[in-house]
Amino acid sequence: MLYSRIIGTGAYFPEKILTNADLMKMVDTDDKWIVERTGIHTRHISAKNEATSEMAYEAAKEALDMAGVKASEIDGIIFPTITPDYILPCAAAVLGGRLGISGPFAFDLNMACTGFICALNIADAFIKNGQCKTILIATGERLSTVTNYSDRATCILFGDAAGAAVVRADTKHGIRSCSIYADGSYGDLLYMHGMGSTYLANRDTMNLDDEMIVMKGNDVFKLAVRAMSDTAAETLEKSGLKSDDIDFVVPHQANIRIVEAVAKRLEVGMDRVIINLDRRGNCSAPTIPTALDEGIRSGKVKFGDNILMAAFGGGMNWGAAVLTL
Ligand SMILES: CC(C)(COP(=O)(O)OP(=O)(O)OC[C@H]1O[C@@H](n2cnc3c(N)ncnc32)[C@H](O)[C@@H]1OP(=O)(O)O)[C@@H](O)C(=O)NCCC(=O)NCCS
Numbered sequence: 001m002l003y004s005r006i007i008g009t010g011a012y013f014p015e016k017i018l019t020n021a022d023l024m025k026m027v028d029t030d031d032k033w034i035v036e037r038t039g040i041h042t043r044h045i046s047a048k049n050e051a052t053s054e055m056a057y058e059a060a061k062e063a064l065d066m067a068g069v070k071a072s073e074i075d076g077i078i079f080p081t082i083t084p085d086y087i088l089p090c091a092a093a094v095l096g097g098r099l100g101i102s103g104p105f106a107f108d109l110n111m112a113c114t115g116f117i118c119a120l121n122i123a124d125a126f127i128k129n130g131q132c133k134t135i136l137i138a139t140g141e142r143l144s145t146v147t148n149y150s151d152r153a154t155c156i157l158f159g160d161a162a163g164a165a166v167v168r169a170d171t172k173h174g175i176r177s178c179s180i181y182a183d184g185s186y187g188d189l190l191y192m193h194g195m196g197s198t199y200l201a202n203r204d205t206m207n208l209d210d211e212m213i214v215m216k217g218n219d220v221f222k223l224a225v226r227a228m229s230d231t232a233a234e235t236l237e238k239s240g241l242k243s244d245d246i247d248f249v250v251p252h253q254a255n256i257r258i259v260e261a262v263a264k265r266l267e268v269g270m271d272r273v274i275i276n277l278d279r280r281g282n283c284s285a286p287t288i289p290t291a292l293d294e295g296i297r298s299g300k301v302k303f304g305d306n307i308l309m310a311a312f313g314g315g316m317n318w319g320a321a322v323l324t325l
Contacts, residue, residue: 004127005174006325008067008166009293012058013280014046020156027152034156039256043159043281045144051085053094055162056140060099062293063136063164071099075132077106078122080115080285082192082314083142084108095138113252113313114180115139115285116163117321121178123167138164139285146192148212157254158213159281163289173324177238179231180319186223190215190314224258227318229265232310236266239322243267245306250292252311253277262310274301284313301325
């Protein structure tokens with residue numbers, strides 16, 4: 001039987017840190033409110049010349065290193081992002097160029113925070129149908145470039161980061177089950193219109209500053225808890241594992257209260273949830289691979305552990321994956 005396994009992970013965070021105290025100088029907010037309502041203390045902000053693909057290159061190098069895989073062995077690159085360097089060429093192609101890869105496919109994936117789980121699902125399918133042996137999933141986001149820093153309900157949440165994973169064909173169990181869903185009727189709960197063709201066609205009347213990330217936080221919150229919990233429970237059942245078999249949950253992290261509600265529904269204690277939201281904020285697609293990488297490098301998460309991932313993002317879309325590392 002052919003399986004696909006994550007055999008290496010990597011993470012990169014820009015040097016600059018934006019604290020709650022910094023945000024208090026920018027909008028009407030306070031540290032206590034942010035920590036109590038979101039769980040976030042700090043987030044990273046990319047430098048002006050620090051491209052998404054450059055950050056992803058650093059994370060990808062770490063993942064390849066951990067996996068013991070050379071760039072020349074990669075059969076394809078999947079790059080979940082909503083903040084690519086350019087619309088064209090895609091970030092995956094730019095990254096492939098940086099890694100010196102010529103030939104294998106390279107495409108971006110616009111699934112916002114659910115991007116990593118979607119990429120995992122695609123990589124699993126490519127590997128199981130024999131089309132690829134080794135796939136690099138590299139994610140990078142510069143959410144700071146699309147955040148409205150005068151909107152206190154969103155600017156406190158987001159951070160910049162890059163995360164990567166090498167997925168390889170194996171005879172041992174790896175990815176056990178994946179689910180991904182979308183419902184475009186919720187598109188007005190979380191959106192970013194700037195630089196899309198509708199914006200560009202009307203740029204004489206639309207102001208780019210007004211077209212940054214817009215979110216109805218409370219509605220997103222409720223939908224996120226329900227969709228992430230339902231999908232995680234369903235994907236766990238599909239995997240044949242039980243809640244007690246899961247060593248760690250590595251969730252997307254938009255708000256600690258969402259994560260706690262999902263963990264409660266899955267009957268998993270918070271000691272079995274890998275959290276990096278407190279230091280990193282919501283980084284969109286890189287959140288899951290960076291949290292996983294931090295878990296592995298700290299020695300908490302080990303190869304052989306059973307992992308449950310669940311995410312929710314703008315679209316709206318959501319998904320989950322159960323795997324053995
Ligand atoms: C954004 C979020 C933190 C807001 O928290 P909340 O508890 O839902 O707060 P509400 O939006 O109901 O607002 C409550 C009050 O706090 C205020 N508030 C909002 N942001 C604030 C801030 N940064 N500082 C202080 N007060 C703030 C609101 O203006 C509102 O005041 P009002 O009652 O006088 O109108 C929360 O809704 C959230 O995390 N949502 C999901 C985000 C998410 O998952 N996004 C990405 C998906 S991947």
